[in-house]
Amino acid sequence: MKRIPWTLILFVAAFAIPWAGSRFYTFIATDVAILALFALSLNLLLGYTGLVSFGHAAYFGIGAYTCAISMKTLGLPFWLGFPAAGVMGGLFALVFGFFCVRLTKIYFAMLTLAFAQIVWAVCFKWNGVTGGEQGMPNVPYPDLDWIGAIPGLGGFRVGDRFYFLTLVLVTLAILALRRIVRSPFGRILTVIRENPERAEFIGIDVRRYQLAAFAVAGAFAGLAGALFGIFNRGVFPDFAYWTKSAEVLIMTILGGMGHFWGPAVGAAALTILNLQITAYTQYWPLILGSILIVLLFAFPGGLVGTSIDLFRRIRRGRDAGRP
Amino acid sequence: MPEPSFLFGQFVGGLTASMFLFVTAVGLSLIFGVLRVLNFAHGSLYMLGAYLAWQIMGWLGPGPEHFWFAVLGSALIVAVIGAAIERLMFRHLYDRPELYQLLFTYALVLVLADIVKIIWGTQQLSISRPVSLSGGTTIFGTLVPHYNLFIIALGPLLALGLWLLLHRSRAGRVIRAAVLDREMLGALGANVGWLYTGMFALGAFLAGLGGALVTPVKTIVPGMDVEVIVEVFIIVVIGGLGSLWGTFLGAVVFGQVLAFGILLMPRFSIFSVFALMAVILIVRPWGLLGRQPTR
Numbered sequence: 001m002k003r004i005p006w007t008l009i010l011f012v013a014a015f016a017i018p019w020a021g022s023r024f025y026t027f028i029a030t031d032v033a034i035l036a037l038f039a040l041s042l043n044l045l046l047g048y049t050g051l052v053s054f055g056h057a058a059y060f061g062i063g064a065y066t067c068a069i070s071m072k073t074l075g076l077p078f079w080l081g082f083p084a085a086g087v088m089g090g091l092f093a094l095v096f097g098f099f100c101v102r103l104t105k106i107y108f109a110m111l112t113l114a115f116a117q118i119v120w121a122v123c124f125k126w127n128g129v130t131g132g133e134q135g136m137p138n139v140p141y142p143d144l145d146w147i148g149a150i151p152g153l154g155g156f157r158v159g160d161r162f163y164f165l166t167l168v169l170v171t172l173a174i175l176a177l178r179r180i181v182r183s184p185f186g187r188i189l190t191v192i193r194e195n196p197e198r199a200e201f202i203g204i205d206v207r208r209y210q211l212a213a214f215a216v217a218g219a220f221a222g223l224a225g226a227l228f229g230i231f232n233r234g235v236f237p238d239f240a241y242w243t244k245s246a247e248v249l250i251m252t253i254l255g256g257m258g259h260f261w262g263p264a265v266g267a268a269a270l271t272i273l274n275l276q277i278t279a280y281t282q283y284w285p286l287i288l289g290s291i292l293i294v295l296l297f298a299f300p301g302g303l304v305g306t307s308i309d310l311f312r313r314i315r316r317g318r319d320a321g322r323p
Numbered sequence: 324m325p326e327p328s329f330l331f332g333q334f335v336g337g338l339t340a341s342m343f344l345f346v347t348a349v350g351l352s353l354i355f356g357v358l359r360v361l362n363f364a365h366g367s368l369y370m371l372g373a374y375l376a377w378q379i380m381g382w383l384g385p386g387p388e389h390f391w392f393a394v395l396g397s398a399l400i401v402a403v404i405g406a407a408i409e410r411l412m413f414r415h416l417y418d419r420p421e422l423y424q425l426l427f428t429y430a431l432v433l434v435l436a437d438i439v440k441i442i443w444g445t446q447q448l449s450i451s452r453p454v455s456l457s458g459g460t461t462i463f464g465t466l467v468p469h470y471n472l473f474i475i476a477l478g479p480l481l482a483l484g485l486w487l488l489l490h491r492s493r494a495g496r497v498i499r500a501a502v503l504d505r506e507m508l509g510a511l512g513a514n515v516g517w518l519y520t521g522m523f524a525l526g527a528f529l530a531g532l533g534g535a536l537v538t539p540v541k542t543i544v545p546g547m548d549v550e551v552i553v554e555v556f557i558i559v560v561i562g563g564l565g566s567l568w569g570t571f572l573g574a575v576v577f578g579q580v581l582a583f584g585i586l587l588m589p590r591f592s593i594f595s596v597f598a599l600m601a602v603i604l605i606v607r608p609w610g611l612l613g614r615q616p617t618r
């Protein structure tokens with residue numbers, strides 16, 4: 001049987017969303033796409049390298065501020081601000097990661113959290129550059145006229161055009177991430193996750209690989225942050241707060257960190273659920289917390305892990321029934 | 324150079340803040356020492372302590388010294404809640420990866436925050452100081468409220484009491500053994516299950532006590548949970564997770580860095596404590612007075 005090109009189908013389906021004509025659908029789809037990239041970048045650490053970072057929002061926030069400052073304060077175009085966000089996210093991750101990978105387990109998690117809180121405190125207080133507590137509202141949209149010039153895309157609103165741009169950039173970033181985890185470098189990360197001592201023993205410089213993974217994850221989180229700042233029409237210190245780091249961890253676990261697409265599924269599920277539920281009740285955290293508790297106890301593999309399990313069990317059952 | 328009386332005022336202010344936070348922080352530290360998990364929900368238990376104290380005051384009605392019943396009652400209720408959480412839920416996660424335990428405590432933060440909002444609403448609440456401690460005394464030209472003096476005295480007494488519990492009682496010996504090697508302790512026939520429940524209850528009691536005691540000087544609002552967990556987290560990391568005197572030292576350092584940091588760089592004092600925490604983690608991950616993990 002030929003493999004079904006799921007990625008392509010998904011991309012085409014996502015690309016078709018603005019034709020539904022609903023501003024709301026485009027809004028959700030943009031949100032999901034950006035957060036999916038954020039969660040996937042975290043999973044490079046969590047699922048592939050076995051590093052529990054509790055401060056991943058730092059790089060998301062750094063990317064968001066970098067892009068917003070480039071575009072709003074410096075007046076640079078998006079095609080400079082966007083890569084700059086990735087570079088800054090990666091650079092800060094490299095510097096912070098240098099210290100973090102020296103520690104193990106709980107201490108690693110705590111230091112990532114400490115650095116993230118430092119980033120938050122700087123964003124919160126450095127009024128001259130980051131706008132302090134008030135953040136930076138009214139981050140401009142990038143120049144999207146050229147998208148309107150593409151045949152077939154002429155009639156769309158600016159939100160839809162930004163969605164097209166986001167979708168293409170996020171897809172490229174995700175393909176790059178997938179390339180990375182399937183490369184020899186990615187394989188070594190998996191070896192480190194499974195058994196760091198043995199990896200060290202066969203001559204792998206574990207710390208250096210962990211640091212490289214940390215920097216790459218930070219760079220992709222920075223890219224996601226850049227897009228989110230524009231989508232959100234503003235950048236705020238909360239982007240780097242520890243609760244944001246917890247949120248992206250929940251997305252990753254909800255989807256399942258054992259599968260490449262798991263975190264993206266988690267991001268989609270959580271975002272859509274949030275928008276549906278907040279229409280009925282203001283107690284979204286209560287529901288999110290309850291979902292998380294059920295998940296941790298009953299479905300530790302996450303949505304994707306559990307469905308794959310279920311699917312396999314059904315197929316095995318069917319095969320066993322045959323003579 | 325500012326006046327000495329002003330500096331003394333800053334010092335006393337910092338010390339008061341330290342001792343308030345120490346009550347809560349030492350609970351977090353003790354739980355970590357035995358259970359090896361960072362309990363994000365500790366701040367939520369602190370908030371619950373504050374709201375319950377307000378509630379009990381409402382039930383008791385006006386009375387000059389009802390405050391003390393409210394404080395004790397609230398801390399005890401929070402201890403029972405803590406024990407229930409450990410017995411009914413948390414213990415089923417001990418064989419799961421650390422990340423799951425961490426996220427479980429975060430789920431509790433979300434759930435408890437909303438439960439508090441559902442029960443008590445979102446408006447600010449407050450409790451007045453007990454009449455016996457409503458006055459103040461001028462020391463070196465600074466007026467220090469009696470309630471603050473009481474807290475400054477309570478901190479070291481509590482530390483001493485916990486030290487006696489840990490080092491001079493049978494239960495304490497078992498707890499210290501659990502900190503060193505819990506598998507061996509179980510193998511030697513100690514009832515590790517109830518030990519964990521007891522530790523969780525004790526930690527929760529201290530969180531609730533901290534929350535209830537702070538009510539005369541701080542308004543009770545939703546959001547105090549997330550605010551305090553960050554502060555006590557910094558304290559226990561500076562002092563050393565699981566270390567009693569380390570937590571005490573961490574609280575003192577935290578209070579003074581904040582109090583004098585505001586003088587040196589008004590805007591970045593919060594930044595300075597985070598930076599201090601990061602430096603400690605880099606140089607001495609197990610904290611100033613913590614024990615370096617063997618292996």
